[in-house]
Amino acid sequence: MYEIETARIVIPILLPLLTAVAILATGRWPNVREACSVVGAAATFVAAMTLLPAVTHGGVYTYTLFEFFDGVAIRLRVDGMSLLFAGVSSFLWILAGFYCVGYMRGLEEHAQTRFYVCYAATIFSAVGVAFSGSLLSLYLFYELVSIFTYPLVMHHQDHEAYDGSRKYITYLMVTSKLLLLPVLVLTYVTTGTLDFATNIQTGIFPADAGRVLVTVLFFMSLFGYAKAAIMPLHNWLPSAMVAPTPVSALLHAVAVVKVGVFSICRVMLYVFGVDLLHRYGLGLITAYIAAFTILMGSAIALTKDNLKARLAYSTISQLSYIVLGVAMLTPSGITGGLIHIPNHAFSKITLFFCAGAIMVAHRKTEISQLDGIGYKMPFTMAAFGLASLSMIGAPPVAGFVSKWYLALGTMELKSLGLLVVLLASSLLNAGYFVPVFLRAFFPRNGGVARLQMAEASPFMVVPLFLTAVFSVVFGFYPDLFLKLIEVVR
Amino acid sequence: MTPAFAVETNVGYPILSVLVFLPLAGALVALMLKGDRTLKAWAFAVTVVEAALSVPLWTRFDPSTHRFQFLEMADWIPTFHIRYALGVDGISLLLVLLTTFVLPLCVLCSWRYIERRVKEFVVSLLIMETAMIGVFAALDLVLFYVFWEAMLVPMYLLIAVWGGPRKVYASIKFFLYTLAGSVLLLVAVIALYLKAGTFLIPELMQQGYSFAFQFWVFLAFALAFAIKVPMFPFHTWLPAAHVEAPTAGSVILASVLLKMGTYGFLRFCLPITPAAVAYLAPVFLWGSVVSILYGGFVALGQTDMKKLIAYSSVGHMGFVTLGIFLVNQRGIEGSILQMINHGITTGALFICVGILYERTHSRLIRDNSAVGAFMPVYVAFLGLFSLSSLAFPGTNSFVGELLVLVGAFQQNKLLAAFVIPGALLAATYMLRLLQKIIWDRVSGHHHGHDEGQGDEHEAGEAHRRHLFDLDLREAGMLAFLSVFVFWIGLNPKPFLKVMDRSIAHVITQAQAVEGLPEGGMTGLMNTLFPALGHSGGEEDAAPEHE
Structure with missing residues (x-):
C-alpha cells in the first residue's frame, strides 16, 4: 500500500x-x-x-x-x-x-x-x-x-x-x-x-x-x-x-x-x-443485531401490499447483510458485506425503477392490483424478475456472489446461527418477491391475458432493463468489485 | 517607550483612536446634514470607511505574542492615575473587527425600515459604534467604564424611539437591567483602584489579591457581565428588547452588545480574580448548561420569529460562557470563535426577519409561512443561516461548538453530556422555523402543474404581490455575511491563530490560584468574614488579610 x-x-x-x-x-x-x-x-x-x-x-x-x-x-x-x-x-x-x-x-x-x-x-x-x-x-x-x-x-x-x-x-x-x-x-x-x-x-x-x-x-x-x-x-x-x-x-x-x-x-x-473489536467481542454482537434486522425486515415486508413499502422493508433487511458481513471481521465476511454494496444497489434500483414505471404507465401502487401486468409490461417485469433473483441470492445474479461470501464468512466464524439466518432470509425473500412475479404473469382471475404492450416511456424502460442486465453481468463477473475489496482487506 | 505588557506596532496613524473617534466625528457631521437619503448614505460611508480602516488590525496583527498591540497611551486625569490607553490583543481583535464590519450592515438594513427621525437614528448608531469599539479597545478601567456607560443611552433610544408597539416597556427594562449591572461594575472599579492604585488593566492583572477581595470583586463584575450576556436567570430583558427593537437595533444587540459580557469575563474575571473564578466556576459552568437548555426549550415554544431567535441567543451565549469557565485552551478558543459566529449568524437571522417584516408587517411565524415559492433567494439565505445557527457541520458555528464541546469533554464528561441535548434543541427549533417559513401550508397537491402554475386564488395573488424577492441591497448584506459563514466553517485556522497566544496567557493568569478556602460553606464564610469569627474547629483555614 x-x-x-x-x-x-x-x-x-x-x-x-x-x-x-x-x-x-x-x-x-x-x-x-x-x-x-x-x-x-x-x-x-x-x-x-x-x-x-x-x-x-x-x-x-x-x-x-x-x-x-x-x-x-x-x-x-x-x-x-x-x-x-x-x-x-x-x-x-x-x-x-x-x-x-x-x-x-x-x-x-x-x-x-x-x-x-x-x-x-x-x-x-x-x-x-x-x-x-x-x-x-x-x-x-x-x-x-x-x-x-x-x-x-x-x-x-x-x-x-x-x-x-x-x-x-x-x-x-x-x-x-x-x-x-x-x-x-x-x-x-x-x-x-x-x-x-x-x-x-x-x-x-x-x-x-x-x-x-x-x-x-x-x-x-x-x-x-x-x-x-x-x-x-x-x-x-x-x-x-x-x-x-x-x-x-x-x-x-x-x-x-x-x-x-x-x-x-x-x-x-x-x-x-478489527483488533479492538475482536478484543472486546463487539463484532459478534453487531452481527447478531444485524441478523435480527435481516429477519424482522423480511418478515414485515411479507405483510406489505404496497409495492414501494415492500421494497423499503426489503432494503432494511438487505442493508443489514452489509453490516453483518463486515461485523464478522473475517476476510470472506468483509468481502461479502462490501460486495453487497454494489450488488444490492444494482438490483434494488431495478426494482424501484420497475415500481416507478408501473406507477407512471398504469398508476398502480399495490401488489394486489398487478394481476397480469407482465403481459402489458414484459420488459419491466422481466427486469423485476431478474432483480428479485438477485435479492433472493440465486445464481447467476449478483446477489448470489454476496451470499456466497457471507456464507463462507459464517463458516470461517464457525457460526451456525448466522448461517441459518442467511438461509432463512433467502427463503423469506423468495416468499415476498416470487408472488409479485407470479401475479404479474399468472393472473388470479384466470383469463389468459394477451400480450398488449403498454410500457412506460423508453426513458424509463431502458435504464431499468440495463440495471437488471448489469445485475446478471456482475453475477458472472464480480472480479472488478472483488479487486477493489482485495486492496481494502 | 513601550511598557512590558505591549509590543510596538506602527501602522502610520493611531489606528485605534481613529477607529474609536471616526464614528463620533461622523455623528457630529451628521447633525449638520439634511435629507433622509443623504443621512443614510453618510452613515453608510462613515461605517464603510471605518471598516476599511480596521483592516490593518487584521493584516498587521502579530499572532506570535500575547501582548497588547497597536498601543496608544496618554495621561488623562493624572491626579487619579487615569490614562487614555487603547490596545488590542488576540481576545479583543476579532471583536473589534466584528463591530466595524457589522455596522455598515446595520445602516443598510435600516434603509427602508427607518423612515422617521433619520438624523437621530444615524447619530445614535454612530455613537454606539464609538462606544462599542472603545469598550473592546480600552486598556484603562475608567476609560472602559466610560465607553460601557456611553452605550446605554443610544441603545435605549434605538429601542425606545424606533421600536415596536411595546417599545417603552422593553427599553425601560433594558435600561434598568443594564444600569443595575453597571452600578456594581463601578463599585468593582473603585475597589480595584483603592487596592492597586492603578486603573491600567494590564497592571491590575499582575496583582495577587486575597481570596476575599477577589470574591467580592468577581461577584460585582460577574453580575454586570451576566446581565449583559445574558445568562439565565438574568436574561428576561433580552427577548423584550429584541422583539421591540428595529432590525438594526436587534443586529447591534445580538452581534456586538451581548459579547460585552463574555468579553468582560475573559478580560477581567479570569486574569484579575483567578481564585474566585476557580472557586465559583462550577456555578457558572452549570449555569451555562442551564442557559443552553433553557434557551433551547423556550425557543421551541415561540410563535414570534424574533423571540425565537432571541431565546436561541440565550442558548448560544450559554456555549460561550461554558467555554470561558472551562478555562482550557479549546474551551476559550471555542468561546471566542462562538462570539464571532453568533455575531455573524444571529445578526444575519435578524436581518432576515427584518426583510420579511418589511414585506408582511408581521413577525409571527404564522403570518409568514410558505414564502418559499415566492422568495427563493431569500429562502436560500435563510436556510443557510438557520443551518449555521444550529451548528451544521461546514458552517462557522459548528467549529465553535465543536471546540467548546472538546473543552467540556476534556474537563468534565458529565457536564458535557448535558450540553448535547442543547445542540439537538437548536436543530429542532431552527428546522421547525425553516419548514414553516419555507413550506408549511399544504399548497394543494401540485400534481398536474409544473412550477408557477399552481392554483392561483386571489388571496394567493395578494400574498404574492408583497412577497417580492430580495433586491440587490438585501442580497448583498446576506451574501457578505455568508462568506464568513463558510470561511470560518471550513477554514477556521487563521481565526484561531490570532487568539492562540492570548488565550494561553489568560489561562496561565487564571491558574495563579492561591488561598482557596477549604471546608465548604463554613470555610468560605470564615474567609470572607474573618471578623465574625465563625468558630467550629475550622481555625486552620486561616483567612488571609489584605
Missing part, C-alpha cells in the same frame, strides 16, 4: 456540486437542465474512474482540504472502498438521470428544478462520504446528505409528505446530534485525532482505551448512523417512500442508505479496527 497525496481527488466531489449549480442556472429550459444532470453524472463517474488504476494496484489517494486544529481536519481519502461506493453511486446516477426525465415528465411533477438540484447535491454529499478521510469529513458529508434529501422527501408538499419528511429529518437529526456529535468529540478527546487509520487492523484508539468507553462509543456509532436503518432506528425509511420514485430508487436504495452502511463499515474498520 502506498499513499498518493493529490488535490485531484477533489474533482469527483466537486463535479456533482457544479452540476447542481448548472441545473439551478438552466432551470428555465427543461431540456438543457436535464442534459446538465446526465452529463454531470457521466462526468462524475469518469472522474471517479480515473482514480481506479492506481487504487487497484494498492494506492491510496489522500488530501487534506482544511485543518481546523491539531488532529481535526477535513481530510479526503480514496481507497478501494471509496471507489466501490462512489463508482456505483455515480454510475447509477447516469441511468437514474434518464429515468428521472421519463418519470418526472410522465407525472408532470411540480418544482422539477428544485428536485434536480437536490438530487445532484445529494450525490455530491454521497461521493463526499465515500471520499472522507477523517471522522470530521464523514460527519460533514453525512449531515449534508440529510439536509439535501429533506426537500426531496417533502417533494409533494401534501400532508403525507410533510409527515414523512418530519419523521425523516427527526430520526436523522436526533441520532446525529445525540449520538454522532458526542462520538466525534469523545473520540478526539480520547485519541487526539479524527483521521482514519491507514489499515483495518489497528484502528486509532490507544491500546489502553477503556472497554466501557470503547463499547459505548461503538454502539453510539452503530445506531448513530441511522441511515443504515438498523432496527430499531429503521422507521424513517418506509416513511421516506412518500418521495417520488426516482428518489426512492437512487437515494433510498443506493446513495442515502448506503451512506449509512458505508459510514458504519468505515468506522468499524478504520476507527475501531
